[in-house]
Amino acid sequence: MGNQEAVQAYLNQIASAAEVEDGTTLAALLKIGDDHARQLNGALQAAHGSVVENAVRRRLNEQWAEVVWGHLRVLRALEGSGRSASASSPKRSTSVEDEAGIVRAAELQNTVAQAFHQVFTNQTRWCLPVLYAVDGDLRALSIEADTYLQRTGQKAGRLEDAARSMNKAFSYCVTDRFSPADKSRKWGTYHIVNLLFRIYFRLQQTNLCPTILRSISAGDLPGLERFPIADQLSFKYHVGVLAFYNENYKKADEDLSFALWHCHAQLKKKGASSRLVKNRLLILNYLVPARFILGILPHPTLLTKYPALNYLYGNFVTAIKRGDIKLFDQSLYDLQRDLIDRGTYLTVERARALAVRKLFKKVWILNGSSSRIQMTQFQKALHLAGAEATLDDVGCMLANMIDKGYLKGYVSYEKQMVVTAKEDPFPSIQRLAIS
Structure with a gap:
């Protein structure tokens, strides 16, 4: 099959999948690791960019053309960077210039995601596999790009850009109020939220997560168990x-x-x-x-x-x-x-307080489970356990244990002793956690 025929066959597959709302097939055709990337490799490298772009715009409507042409540019950038887009035939970059191509690929993938999100606002649940493929690739490429930028002493930020784009996708999912319930974009909410959370955790920006959770609470979503x-x-x-x-x-x-x-x-x-x-x-x-x-x-x-x-x-x-x-x-x-x-x-x-509690309970037992124990007894136990402490330190430990409910009783600083409850002075931590 010639180069032009290969591109045309690919575009026909795209058009057909979109027409019949086959989200699974369309997602594969827009995923960078799919076999089509390898099959189109020669055609994309041989043909002039404007020739391919014109073919795309002639075959597809304006919105889908933006998505598909952007996707093909990502494939070209990845192949040019020395990193094959096809999972079946990976290649390693051979120079700094080659590796820099991954940054370009991440930037282009962001434009693909933004273009698709505009298409997505007019679609229903059938398009969710495409959303997952496009935004999943955006996250992966952005991580790879930032890794390269950090390694070469440059300012990273592609992953933050990706998060901003995906936030729009989250909004388009959670606020879908017009699609029938069984066809709603809301069914994609948790998948996109999980992608966003993975990004926020990686960027150490977990302070942004509560905003997402509040939006979920207000989104009138189906129960989590249905996802x-x-x-x-x-x-x-x-x-x-x-x-x-x-x-x-x-x-x-x-x-x-x-x-x-x-x-x-x-x-x-x-x-x-x-x-x-x-x-x-x-x-x-x-x-x-x-x-x-x-x-x-x-x-x-x-x-x-x-x-x-x-x-x-x-x-x-x-x-x-x-x-x-x-x-x-x-x-x-x-x-x-x-x-x-x-x-x-x-x-x-x-959790160190639990080890201290166990040690102090041993002191209580060795003192015949007495309800009155001198603080010096706990100090000696700590010394034998390899932890030096003043009587003031011991008093603080005991007071903290009493405050947390680990020990029932009170500290008499005047007499330098702890007075424990006569019944169950060391209650079960598990019972405390449940109450």
């Missing part, structure tokens, strides 16, 4: 992490547990693919320390199954169980960088 399970899982993961960051550990536990359970169901259903296993680890990274605060420690088999999880949290579990302050503090010091990188350092640090 595809992949959209539910991803959404629950993101809102669970947001709750974790806001120290709302009950909600974090609820949402992350939902994501973990359904991820586990997907694993059993589809087989243990590396992507799903990775997703499960991402969820557990936040769920395990969130449950520390709720008094729930992971089962040993979980840590055995996931060595990376055991590396991060195994010693803290042991320290909390034993009241081993020295082990806790040393582990916190050794793993500081890893925990900061994963966004869990502050929560794990807060």
